[in-house]
Structure formats: structure tokens, C-alpha cells
Amino acid sequence: MPEIRFEAVGHRFGDDRVLSDISLTLTEARVGIVGANGSGKSTLARMINGLVSPTTGRVGVDGLDVKRDGREVRRRVGFVFTNPDNQIVMPTVREDVAFSLRRMRLPSEVAAARVDAALDRFGLTTLADRAAHTLSGGQKQLLSLAAVLVAEPAIVVADEPTTLLDARNARVVGEHLSSLDQQIVVVTHQLDLVEEFDRVIVIDAGRVVADDSAAGALAWYRAALT
Amino acid sequence: MIALYHPGRSLLHRAPALLKLALLAASVTVVALPREPWQLAVAAGITIVLFLVAAVPVRLAARGVAPVLWLLLVAVPLNAWFSGWESAAVMAGRVITAVALAALFTITTTVTAVLGAMTTLLRPFPFIDADRVGLMMALTIRAVPLLAAIVGSVIEARKARGLERSLRAIAVPVIVRSLQTADELGEALIARGVDD
Ligand SMILES: Nc1ncnc2c1ncn2[C@@H]1O[C@H](COP(=O)(O)OP(=O)(O)O)[C@@H](O)[C@H]1O
Numbered sequence: 001m002p003e004i005r006f007e008a009v010g011h012r013f014g015d016d017r018v019l020s021d022i023s024l025t026l027t028e029a030r031v032g033i034v035g036a037n038g039s040g041k042s043t044l045a046r047m048i049n050g051l052v053s054p055t056t057g058r059v060g061v062d063g064l065d066v067k068r069d070g071r072e073v074r075r076r077v078g079f080v081f082t083n084p085d086n087q088i089v090m091p092t093v094r095e096d097v098a099f100s101l102r103r104m105r106l107p108s109e110v111a112a113a114r115v116d117a118a119l120d121r122f123g124l125t126t127l128a129d130r131a132a133h134t135l136s137g138g139q140k141q142l143l144s145l146a147a148v149l150v151a152e153p154a155i156v157v158a159d160e161p162t163t164l165l166d167a168r169n170a171r172v173v174g175e176h177l178s179s180l181d182q183q184i185v186v187v188t189h190q191l192d193l194v195e196e197f198d199r200v201i202v203i204d205a206g207r208v209v210a211d212d213s214a215a216g217a218l219a220w221y222r223a224a225l226t
Numbered sequence: 227m228i229a230l231y232h233p234g235r236s237l238l239h240r241a242p243a244l245l246k247l248a249l250l251a252a253s254v255t256v257v258a259l260p261r262e263p264w265q266l267a268v269a270a271g272i273t274i275v276l277f278l279v280a281a282v283p284v285r286l287a288a289r290g291v292a293p294v295l296w297l298l299l300v301a302v303p304l305n306a307w308f309s310g311w312e313s314a315a316v317m318a319g320r321v322i323t324a325v326a327l328a329a330l331f332t333i334t335t336t337v338t339a340v341l342g343a344m345t346t347l348l349r350p351f352p353f354i355d356a357d358r359v360g361l362m363m364a365l366t367i368r369a370v371p372l373l374a375a376i377v378g379s380v381i382e383a384r385k386a387r388g389l390e391r392s393l394r395a396i397a398v399p400v401i402v403r404s405l406q407t408a409d410e411l412g413e414a415l416i417a418r419g420v421d422d
């Protein structure tokens with residue numbers, strides 16, 4: 001598995017201290033991050049691919065510095081956002097998946113084969129030529145996953161990927177995420193999504209307050225909520 | 227261009243977008259020329275054959291041409307008043323044929339292919355970043371349904387809360403949400419490697 005390393009990471013937005021003294025080394029295949037709204041989970045997740053740079057400390061992926069080697073890191077780290085509508089760039093499903101391969105400049109048959117395989121894997125083959133904006137929310141999130149996975153990243157970070165979905169679609173997206181071969185880091189409020197993960201981290205007010213097996217961390221978190 | 231594309235494997239679908247674009251430009255020019263109704267009839271006949279070759283469903287073809295019929299509803303009587311019915315009929319035939327040809331282009335060509343063609347056209351100009359222009363056009367096309375969805379949900383939320391429907395009451399949340407959307411789309415673009 002790849003290695004994601006946070007070394008004494010702190011972050012402020014203006015005068016607001018959002019993250020304090022985070023030191024973590026993530027090498028597990030499936031890592032969950034839970035915590036209250038505003039606790040800093042998204043900021044933490046975004047640091048893994050350099051969408052946010054820490055104001056103190058450093059973040060590394062497989063020995064690369066996220067800030068200095070941003071492009072190289074983003075090739076290894078795929079990111080799934082909460083709102084699938086805002087990740088769709090191209091008009092049709094197939095074109096949107098293909099968009100992720102743009103930077104690789106592959107021969108067109110190779111690219112087409114990879115796009116077809118990604119569509120098939122997420123059950124989107126019959127929707128391939130549909131206008132992407134006409135899909136259901138669940139289908140759109142599967143499209144986001146296909147668009148991320150077609151680029152074959154080593155790590156997939158997902159920030160509340162099921163929050164906007166109904167229960168059934170949330171389960172479908174969750175199952176797809178859990179079955180990936182990649183290392184995955186999933187931020188969520190839906191605790192059952194990370195119940196079987198290898199490691200779960202609880203964030204509160206910008207600090208790590210629990211870091212344990214899923215069973216341990218979730219028990220701690222549920223107790224803290226009541 | 228967004229809604230009209232109809233997937234297929236016909237000769238017209240497979241032809242390079244740049245070639246189709248050139249032929250479209252040429253044929254629209256030719257269609258604008260004829261003075262005699264029979265010449266126009268030939269052009270219209272060829273257009274119909276092309277639609278058949280591309281196996282375009284009638285409903286879709288009608289949808290491609292329909293918008294211009296509203297225009298003709300006004301233009302034909304006016305033209306007939308000034309220069310007679312024959313001239314009005316030729317004018318209407320020209321417009322419909324030209325619009326049908328343009329619709330045929332969008333029905334058989336994906337946006338990606340159009341953008342690729344545009345990028346190729348812009349490549350000889352060293353001061354234009356053709357890839358950037360292509361991406362900007364793709365995003366402009368993408369913005370249409372995105373913005374429509376935002377306006378729709380803001381109007382709905384207003385209605386649900388029984389609030390007034392003044393322009394300002396709608397414009398403010400639409401602008402706020404649009405900026406937020408643009409922000410998130412920008413992040414997604416970076417995550418997906420546009421800066422490479
Ligand atoms: N771009 C930003 N500018 C200013 N403040 C921000 C920004 N992004 C997040 N924040 C603030 O940082 C804190 C943590 O946000 P976030 O990481 O999104 O938390 P979470 O994802 O756990 O809800 C919140 O108080 C939020 O308001």
C-alpha cells in the first residue's frame with residue numbers, strides 16, 4: 001500500500017485555527033475519517049492531493065511532498081467530492097470519463113478501451129452516451145468514481161461521497177468504494193460506511209481524538225456523541 | 227449541441243469532425259445560393275438522404291429543425307408580402323435546409339469531437355493555447371445545465387417558503403450558489419489534472 005504521511009500539520013484560514021498538530025502515517029488499505037461538521041475533515045482530506053496546503057508542517061505521499069510535487073501527487077491520488085454535479089466536466093457520460101485521460105495523451109484506441117472498462121465496472125455502459133446531467137444522483141456519483149478510477153490512481157480520497165444520496169444509492173456507492181484495490185481514505189458521517197475499515201480516525205475541533213480499529217474508534221465516537 | 231447528439235456508427239458519425247465542419251460550411255453556403263426552386267429541391271433531397279444515411283430518428287430530426295419554424299412563422303408572411311410567395315418559399319426552403327444540415331452535424335458529432343476539431347483549427351496560432359480554449363468551451367457547455375439546475379432549485383425553494391418572486395430575491399442566491407459551484411468545479415478540475 002502507498003503511504004500518506006502528515007507531519008505536525010497545522011492549518012489556519014485567516015485567524016481560524018482549523019487543524020492543529022496532526023501527525024499520522026496512513027498505510028492501511030481502508031482508512032475512515034469521522035467527526036462533527038466543521039471539525040476539519042475536509043481540510044485534512046484535501047491536503048492529501050494538495051487542494052489545500054498546510055500552513056505548518058508537511059504532507060507527503062509515497063515520499064513526495066504534496067506542496068512541491070503537486071502534479072505528481074495528483075496523478076497518484078484520485079479525489080471524489082461530495083456533490084457529483086460539480087465534478088462532471090463533459091456533456092456525456094463517456095466523454096466525462098475520457099476527460100480524466102486527457103493528461104496522459106494515450107493512443108485513442110487504448111483510451112477508449114480503458115474508458116469502456118471503467119464504464120462497465122461501475123454499471124454505466126448502457127448510459128455511456130447519455131447527457132451526464134440527466135443521470136440520477138447515485139448514477140452521477142458512480143460516474144465520478146469511474147472518472148477517478150479510469151486514471152488508475154494508487155490512492156482514492158472521498159469526502160462524504162454518499163452524503164447527498166438516498167440510502168440505497170449510498171449503499172451501492174459505498175460497496176463500490178470498499179471493493180477498490182486502491183488505498184482508500186473516506187470521510188463520512190455515515191458510520192456504517194467505514195464499519196469494516198482497517199482504521200478509523202476521529203477528528204474533533206481540528207485534532208485527532210481517537211485513532212483505532214474501526215470497532216474501537218466507532219465505539220469511542222458513538223459514546224462521545226451521547 | 228448538448229441534447230441533440232445521437233450515437234450511431236454511420237459514415238456520418240465516423241467521419242472526422244473537421245471534415246464535417248468544412249463540408250457543413252461549404253454546403254450551407256451552397257444552399258444560400260439557388261434562385262430556382264428546383265435547385266433547392268435537389269439540395270433538400272440530398273439533405274434528406276444524409277439524414278437517412280445517419281439513421282436519425284424522425285423525432286430527433288424534427289426537434290433539430292423545430293426552433294427555426296417559429297422564426298419562419300413571422301419571416302415567411304413578411305417576405306411574401308414584399309416579394310411574393312415564390313420568393314418566400316425559396317427563402318423558407320433555404321433556411322430549413324441550412325438548419326437541418328447544421329442539426330445533422332450536431333446529431334452525429336460528440337462535443338469532444340467538436341472541441342478536438344476546434345483545437346486543431348486553433349493550433350497554427352502560437353499565441354492561442356488551443357487546449358485551454360477547448361476546455362473553456364467544454365465548461366461553457368457544461369455551465370448551461372448546471373446554471374439551469376441552480377436557478378430551478380432556488381425558485382423552488384422560494385416557492386416552498388412562500389417568499390416573493392422578485393428578481394433580486396432570486397438573483398442573490400443564484401449568484402452565491404453559482405460562485406460556490408464554480409469554486410468546486412475548479413477544485414475538481416485541478417484534482418482531475420487540468421493543470422498538467
Ligand atoms: N476556504 C475556507 N475559508 C475559510 N474557512 C474555511 C474554508 N474552508 C473551511 N473553512 C472552515 O474551516 C473549518 C473546518 O472546515 P472543514 O474542513 O470543511 O470541516 P468538515 O469537513 O469537518 O465539516 C470550518 O469552521 C470551516 O468553516
Ligand SMILES: [Mg+2]
Binds near residue numbers: 041042043159160
Ligand atoms: Mg466537509
